[in-house]
Amino acid sequence: MKKLKLILPVIALALFSCDNYMDINSPSPNDLAFSQASPSKLLPGAQVSAFRVQATTMNQLGNVFMNAWTRNVMSFGNGFDRELQLQIDNGFYNGIWDGLFVQLKNFDAIIKYPNDSHKYDLYVAAAKICKAHYMSQIVDLYGDAPYSEAWQGNANLTPKYDDDYAIYKALITELEDARSILGNYDPAVAEDFTPYDVMLNGDTAKWIEFANTLELRMCLRMSACTGAKATYRDSKLADLSSIINNGGSFLSANVVVNPGFSADSNAQQNPAWGYYSYDAAGTILQNRTFICMTGHAYKALQSYATTNWAAFGNNYEIVPGSGINYPNVTDPRSATMFTAGASGAPRRAVTQGSSVVDVTTPTGSLTGLALPCRVGLSGNFNPYNQAATTGYDGIDGFVMTKSEANFLAAEAALRYPSLFNDPQGQFEAGITDNFAMRNVTAGPAAYLAAINAKANFGWTGTDTQKLHAIMYQKWIALMGVNNSIQSYIDYNRTGFPVTPMSTIAVNPRKPYRLIYPVSEYVANSANVPSVSTSEIYTVNSKTPFWVPGAP
Template sequence: MKKLKLLVPILAFAFYSCDQYLDINKSPNQLEFDKALPKNLLPGAQVSTYRVQVGTMNQLGNVFMNSWTRNVQSFGNGYDRELQLNLDNAFYSNIWNGLFLNLKNYQAIIDFSNPEGKYDYSVAAAKICKAFYMQYIVDLYGNAPYTNAWQGNDNLTPTYDDDYAIYQDLFQNLEEARDLIAAADPAVVEDISGFDVMLQGDMDRWLEFANTVQLRLCLRMSEVTGAKATFRDQQLAEISGGPFLTDNVSINPGFSGATNANITPMASTYFYDSGSNNIQNRTFIAMTGHAWKSMQSYASTNYPAAGSQEIVPGSGVNYVNLTDPRSTRLFTGGIQGNAVGPRRAVNQGSSLVDVGGPTTTLPGPPSRLGAQGNINPYDQAQIFAGVNDGTPDDFFTVDGFIMTFSESCFLRAEAAVRYPSLFSDAQNLFNQGVTDNFLMRNALIGTYLTTVNASRPNFGFTASTTTAQKLHAILYQKWIALMGFNGIESYIDYTRTGYPLTPLSSIAIQTRKPYRLIYPTSEYIANTANVPNMTAADAFAVNALTPFWVAGAPN
């Protein structure tokens, strides 16, 4: 597939480059790595797919979920099409192109000659990662090349598979991965701990990851009916006993400040270059009014009028009216007079910085991304431990995150609400997810969890009495927990459930967020005979092009 440049000027993107690993990310149609061993392929594939996840996918999710907007104090445009919901086949095309390019590398490991079982652990890890990332292709695009994909020059125009059939095969990949791990001969199988940059060859944790990915696949299908629901329930029963993730799935091949490409991608994409300078995203990305109001009390917010606290007009659900200590970690004050000024925010679509405290002067520089809440997970940079002083280079080496423990907790909590005959302990899992995210963000939880549980239906689990309130509470907390570094996951949750409630930008030209993205230009040029024809309107309608798990989808 032809790889095109991403048409979003703010987001910088760099492929992983590191001397100890083979650089295989040239073109999905070239077989330069025919002779590469799984140990050469796996680390590059892991890092390259993560870069797509934390870069393009993360940015789109955070804007679509009304967490990020542009700094209108300093920039006249940017995020215009995201805020307008103006989609075409150039819109965020690097999600498709980037994932397909690097999924080829996982497929090469799966297809590698392995008659004696030497590479069983590598193949198992590749199958799990393939399921993890191919799920996003289906979730964001529906039908896609799959059975005949990744064949290079042997098939430059692969046909499209039905999205539900792809999902079924992803479940099969996970089952096969578990079987490979269980049956591997210790006397033969290659230890992958030296080149597995995600889980360091801990196959027990790979099993946990596989089960958690399968749970996520099943929950995507929460609204399907008929034979698809029967299949989903079978897959849920298979993993109901776990084990599920007990820790984060992180990634770190040896991030450093040697070059921009060596910095942990979250920091290099949104914060600093290797010279310790702020990159443009640090100035460009601003806190939205929705994010502010979701994490601040009424008394600390300049609502325009009494009774204007409803999240979405007509929803009957008001903002939580509780100050969340994570807020100041996720977004710090903007630079004002060469110092950090007061915190302010921007309602998406506004041309002015228009949200802040009741006595804060407006407009003014809006809040920007906070380092302590976004690139210092669990104080890995040792700022709060007193070892380092918080200069940019302190953040260059921290881990990236593929899937967090808190997400695992919220997935299991949702499963316990929806499928109580198979899963349980929703309250405890909800509490664990919130508590772990406070630790990750270096925020003191104080009385937050106690208060939200006691008296905030739709936001705390205990206070929520209906299924709808419980699901909203789980997905609201999951949105905050993933804010900043895996925003696309919350957007897909929203597409699936409508939760958490999220207002549209005031300049949106559509009445809802899209159900899917449009196939990229690269497919219409290079795979014309097979790519489904669609219009921008199709992205906002439930029809045969909609991902199969969307409620009411006909396919």
């Protein structure tokens, strides 16, 4: 509970330090000036607030773009309109860019804080890793961005935009620097940051694992790169292979954030719980009834015998012309990930773009109060059955899961077998961990046996089919309240898993990138690149550099 006292003041500091240019009044003497904020005061607030953006705005977009969530058409006449229609402009999901850049300023301030004595080495290492985690996702979603001149405050209000590949290389250097600090710091000099590290509680070994895993994710983003970029990628993969083969590790446990989340107030709840389910007073939030299961997710997680396929002409193909049918395996995770909209009612779902509930069991009624499945509490907010002691409001926030790390390791071993080992073992470990996280009472053995007989969904078939299986299982593992934006980014990189478009989409495919927010076109108009709506649906010079075919 010691950390609980840190939440509100530090978050207030983070907001004051970056947004007070809008305030015409003098600062309160109780507010700490940004220049006076030491790393111990900056780190916990930045960790929590950056996670808040990831768990809410980013995660929601990933779930809708990857056809796991849609709107409950029985209770709402509209919603997710722009997401489903793919009508994207400079007002679309601005909270991602704006929210992350505020917190990146705080991580950057920790890195630049005077540290000649090396007192703050551990804070600096953690900040470098967090900066790489969140800034790399800015690049993944937008391409070029301010970096070398960013976060200078009044010294430079209009920072230039850096090349996205150059930013990636700089972030990998940050990860390497962080590993070096964590492996060589002097405990007699460096301040113990355990009381202020609300992510990994000062565990330097876990911070190194996190850095290793983030670097692997960034290298795999570059899997389609050629030429000098491929040479650079391969050199970094070789470095990672050496680390792993000499006793290092990718994530051995989840990376979580929890400064003492509780139901004491809305501000102190786990941000995901307080966004998707209930407020601190126990009042149901609109998202709890608005968000529902898509027909695509239903068909992916249920067998043919438990789905009303006759209503769809018994055509089992995921996307017409893809040649890939749904797996025809009932996934036990489905029951905890999505629960029936009403007690005792059959499971139902909504095809993205449909105005009616249209997917259910073979005998399930679609008339009357046919509420679709909504996001399950047990499978999303009660990981590993922790809620028995802490309550859903106080559950850990998941920054990066072990299962995601397993799937990254599986892909690395599949693509680069001379550097990494055991792709099937890592693949199955990712599924197994996600079963435990989702509180599935039956073990994964039966599911693994069934799914591993299915090319494109389990470990069988060609390397391309196995790659699809990795992306498919990662999509399931990250679905819900669990950083689903990663699946969308992977989709742009690999084209997998095969995913249907909304039936009301007005553009031919999901966008390769987002458009810079209004705030940039207003405040940094001289530097922000002009990006048109049409350009985000084609591969061109403004596409993130790692997209296949990008220059």
